[in-house]
Amino acid sequence: MKLDRVLxxxxxxxxxxxxxxxxxxxxxxxxxxxxxxxxxxxxxxxRAIERTLVAGKLVGTSVTVVHKAGGGNQIAYAYVGQQAGDxxxxxxxxxxxxxGHATGSSKLSYTDFSPIASIxxxxxxxxxxxxxxxKTGGDLVARMRADPQGMPLGFASALGNHHHxxxxxxxxxxxxxxRDLKTVVFKGSAEALTALLGSHIELVSTGxxxxxxxxxxxxxxxxxxxxxxxxxxxxxGVPTWKEQDVDxxxxxxxxxxxxxxxxxxxxxxxxxxxxxxxxxxxxxxxLERNYWGDFFLTGADLRKVYERxxxxxxxxxxxxxxxxx
Numbered sequence: 001m002k003l004d005r006v007l008x009x010x011x012x013x014x015x016x017x018x019x020x021x022x023x024x025x026x027x028x029x030x031x032x033x034x035x036x037x038x039x040x041x042x043x044x045x046x047r048a049i050e051r052t053l054v055a056g057k058l059v060g061t062s063v064t065v066v067h068k069a070g071g072g073n074q075i076a077y078a079y080v081g082q083q084a085g086d087x088x089x090x091x092x093x094x095x096x097x098x099x100g101h102a103t104g105s106s107k108l109s110y111t112d113f114s115p116i117a118s119i120x121x122x123x124x125x126x127x128x129x130x131x132x133x134x135k136t137g138g139d140l141v142a143r144m145r146a147d148p149q150g151m152p153l154g155f156a157s158a159l160g161n162h163h164h165x166x167x168x169x170x171x172x173x174x175x176x177x178x179r180d181l182k183t184v185v186f187k188g189s190a191e192a193l194t195a196l197l198g199s200h201i202e203l204v205s206t207g208x209x210x211x212x213x214x215x216x217x218x219x220x221x222x223x224x225x226x227x228x229x230x231x232x233x234x235x236x237g238v239p240t241w242k243e244q245d246v247d248x249x250x251x252x253x254x255x256x257x258x259x260x261x262x263x264x265x266x267x268x269x270x271x272x273x274x275x276x277x278x279x280x281x282x283x284x285x286x287l288e289r290n291y292w293g294d295f296f297l298t299g300a301d302l303r304k305v306y307e308r309x310x311x312x313x314x315x316x317x318x319x320x321x322x323x324x325x
Contacts, residue, residue, distance in 0.1 A: 032050055092257075094252070122253075130221060148181055157185065208290075226241060271298045274296075
């Protein structure tokens with residue numbers, strides 16, 4: 001009888017532990033950590049997720065957006081990297097999780113975190129200020145072939161990131177040397193656009209949603225977009241690069257990443273919460289407003305994307321002279 005009671009007690013403890021694991025939910029404030037300054041795509045994403053989580057009562061605790069800008073996103077990555085095992089930190093992950101490691105500028109890669117979900121693809125535009133002599137993508141092609149050093153490209157927020165990679169692919173596709181690019185790196189896309197609108201720099205690469213309000217106001221001109229087909233709304237008049245005989249289609253993903261060492265139950269909780277976010281009407285409006293392409297992936301499918309992207313991005317970085325073969 002005593003043995004039976006012991007076995008029953010152990011069984012109940014095991015059941016309780018399993019139930020507790022399956023029923024995990026946040027127990028304190030949740031931080032959504034943004035690796036750049038306010039105002040750009042990453043900040044918009046974080047605030048959209050925060051609003052939807054709170055308004056939809058998808059979490060039972062408070063949610064705050066925290067900016068850890070600098071170091072080519074590495075300050076934010078290091079901050080979340082120090083929270084191992086704590087599921088209350090959600091990092092806005094970008095391609096710099098891959099490119100920083102590929103170039104050797106960071107010891108951290110996507111394998112040092114708990115990938116949760118890819119959220120969307122951000123299509124990139126190349127814009128000039130309204131008074132620029134460049135009127136079309138063809139004008140830019142001619143200029144970059146003739147004098148790439150005389151046309152610095154501004155972007156946020158780190159060398160070797162998706163903006164730099166897209167620029168390298170652009171140069172390769174027009175028959176120019178990617179290593180001839182001259183770049184100016186800003187802490188955020190908002191800063192890059194401010195410099196462009198003030199005519200401090202002539203050429204900027206940024207997310208389509210960041211440029212759209214300024215395009216509508218006539219303050220800048222967009223020469224091309226990296227999507228496979230034209231975008232809608234304000235961007236409807238902007239030709240793709242493929243329309244302009246440049247074989248360039250590229251979407252930069254944004255993802256939600258957790259600290260290393262999260263349990264399967266904790267990752268599943270956030271996967272389910274984020275799935276509810278992207279299925280909400282408010283989120284679909286965010287996609288349309290910001291020209292984001294739906295790209296929700298989790299689990300093994302997400303890891304396959306990271307593995308492929310690491311290989312492909314490193315190949316471009318080698319051509320840019322930023323990584324070793």
